[in-house]
Amino acid sequence: MTEEVSAARIALAEALADAARAVISGHFRRPLAVDDKSDLTPVTVADRAAEAAMRQLIEKRFPDDGIIGEEHGSIRGEAEHVWVLDPIDGTKSFISGIPLFGTLIALARRGRPVLGIIDQPILGERWLGVAGRGTLLNGAPVRSRRCAALERATLFCTAPELMFQGEDAAGFARLRGAVKLFRAGADCYAYAQLAGGFIDLVVEGQLKPYDFCALAPVIEGAGGTITDWQGRALDLGSDGRVVACGDPALAAPARALLAGG
Amino acid sequence: MTEEVSAARIALAEALADAARAVISGHFRRPLAVDDKSDLTPVTVADRAAEAAMRQLIEKRFPDDGIIGEEHGSIRGEAEHVWVLDPIDGTKSFISGIPLFGTLIALARRGRPVLGIIDQPILGERWLGVAGRGTLLNGAPVRSRRCAALERATLFCTAPELMFQGEDAAGFARLRGAVKLFRAGADCYAYAQLAGGFIDLVVEGQLKPYDFCALAPVIEGAGGTITDWQGRALDLGSDGRVVACGDPALAAPARALLAGG
Numbered sequence: 235m236t237e238e239v240s241a242a243r244i245a246l247a248e249a250l251a252d253a254a255r256a257v258i259s260g261h262f263r264r265p266l267a268v269d270d271k272s273d274l275t276p277v278t279v280a281d282r283a284a285e286a287a288m289r290q291l292i293e294k295r296f297p298d299d300g301i302i303g304e305e306h307g308s309i310r311g312e313a314e315h316v317w318v319l320d321p322i323d324g325t326k327s328f329i330s331g332i333p334l335f336g337t338l339i340a341l342a343r344r345g346r347p348v349l350g351i352i353d354q355p356i357l358g359e360r361w362l363g364v365a366g367r368g369t370l371l372n373g374a375p376v377r378s379r380r381c382a383a384l385e386r387a388t389l390f391c392t393a394p395e396l397m398f399q400g401e402d403a404a405g406f407a408r409l410r411g412a413v414k415l416f417r418a419g420a421d422c423y424a425y426a427q428l429a430g431g432f433i434d435l436v437v438e439g440q441l442k443p444y445d446f447c448a449l450a451p452v453i454e455g456a457g458g459t460i461t462d463w464q465g466r467a468l469d470l471g472s473d474g475r476v477v478a479c480g481d482p483a484l485a486a487p488a489r490a491l492l493a494g495g
Numbered sequence: 496m497t498e499e500v501s502a503a504r505i506a507l508a509e510a511l512a513d514a515a516r517a518v519i520s521g522h523f524r525r526p527l528a529v530d531d532k533s534d535l536t537p538v539t540v541a542d543r544a545a546e547a548a549m550r551q552l553i554e555k556r557f558p559d560d561g562i563i564g565e566e567h568g569s570i571r572g573e574a575e576h577v578w579v580l581d582p583i584d585g586t587k588s589f590i591s592g593i594p595l596f597g598t599l600i601a602l603a604r605r606g607r608p609v610l611g612i613i614d615q616p617i618l619g620e621r622w623l624g625v626a627g628r629g630t631l632l633n634g635a636p637v638r639s640r641r642c643a644a645l646e647r648a649t650l651f652c653t654a655p656e657l658m659f660q661g662e663d664a665a666g667f668a669r670l671r672g673a674v675k676l677f678r679a680g681a682d683c684y685a686y687a688q689l690a691g692g693f694i695d696l697v698v699e700g701q702l703k704p705y706d707f708c709a710l711a712p713v714i715e716g717a718g719g720t721i722t723d724w725q726g727r728a729l730d731l732g733s734d735g736r737v738v739a740c741g742d743p744a745l746a747a748p749a750r751a752l753l754a755g756g
Binding site: 330332418432 | 654676681692
């Protein structure tokens with residue numbers, strides 16, 4: 235069987251995370267101008283410089299690969315291999331001095347994520363998922379936990395009030411009412427803890443490909459599942475509503491409540 | 496002028512934080528039974544053992560001092576000096592693998608908090624505030640930042656949906672609508688970042704003395720303010736609704752919105 239991701243591209247992914255970590259660490263809890271983007275989300279020089287450093291490495295080592303980045307846009311998006319980059323997922327935490335943000339690095343092959351990294355630069359934690367392999371946290375295997383009953387589950391969602399409107403908000407409220415424990419505000423760090431076996435469900439909406447592509451290989455390689463709200467695998471064309479489950483048995487009951495009970 | 500807090504009690508406070516840190520670190524991201532308390536909040540052996548370790552040190556060094564603890568109750572509550580302990584503020588984060596919880600240690604003298612510690616065992620961060628002195632983070636001074644306009648402010652609140660009902664919920668919604676950026680889910684870590692100059696406002700409700708007493712010396716020693724929603728200084732009898740401001744100039748407009756605009 236041919237490996238889906240070459241050793242050279244795995245090495246590049248790690249190099250991208252190293253480069254972003256170096257840039258971001260130098261700006262954490264330092265004076266920093268915060269700009270508002272067109273969607274009114276904040277952005278800083280750290281976001282822009284970290285993505286630029288990663289793009290430069292990709293251009294040097296795999297100049298035919300495509301790139302989709304949160305801050306600097308898309309290039310060669312039709313290539314077989316496309317890197318999908320979010321230099322700082324959780325900029326609101328970053329500018330608030332809270333080390334729950336992360337650098338998200340995905341490699342999509344023919345539109346489907348086959349490698350994902352969640353890197354926390356300040357805590358020095360890196361989750362690496364590669365299709366067909368087990369997920370690693372700083373080189374050590376991690377597994378999601380079994381929890382097949384919603385009434386025993388811990389649910390995270392970064393900001394329900396911003397992510398859901400109308401029917402989606404009603405569906406999320408039903409799910410939130412059914413779980414044991416709900417918590418907001420963790421961005422990609424919640425998905426990493428789901429992969430590690432400490433959280434059972436993360437349900438979010440209005441995500442972009444650079445927010446969700448890196449999550450899939452990390453979660454799937456740890457024994458969990460992540461799909462859209464209809465249960466379809468995530469790809470570059472997904473609509474940005476995701477259901478991540480540590481225990482695959484939670485997925486059907488969670489999606490049923492989201493869809494209307 | 497006599498110091499309000501003796502060097503021996505400051506040394507004890509640090510020893511309490513060291514003791515709690517040792518206990519809690521050994522349980523983070525390890526398999527752990529989670530019990531539900533009567534108020535349906537979670538508690539673990541780490542909470543109980545960390546508080547027990549702190550109480551033992553107090554009994555040994557200052558046996559006449561009172562103790563109020565979240566997990567093991569009150570003793571000698573009428574003493575001049577009362578230690579107010581929350582071994583893990585943010586147990587929901589703790590059991591979810593997220594290092595935003597903290598150990599809160601306060602010393603109240605005649606009911607008024609004169610020493611506060613916020614300790615993050617996993618990140619190795621300790622904020623120490625003592626009446627009449629500047630707040631220290633791991634020994635280095637920290638200052639809150641200036642931000643006198645609500646429309647430029649960052650607001651945190653751990654869980655508005657659990658902390659506010661009725662008129663309080665309406666007041667909080669007005670405030671949230673007036674600020675630049677809102678974020679949930681950080682427990683005591685948000686107050687520490689306010690002291691450090693990265694967050695402007697934290698507004699919460701339904702706090703207990705062991706949740707809020709340690710915050711006051713940390714925030715006041717960094718140049719900020721923390722009061723109840725009527726602007727009164729916090730003491731052991733406060734009602735558990737707090738407004739913390741990095742810039743004292745934010746306090747009046749924030750309280751006005753909370754009270755009805």
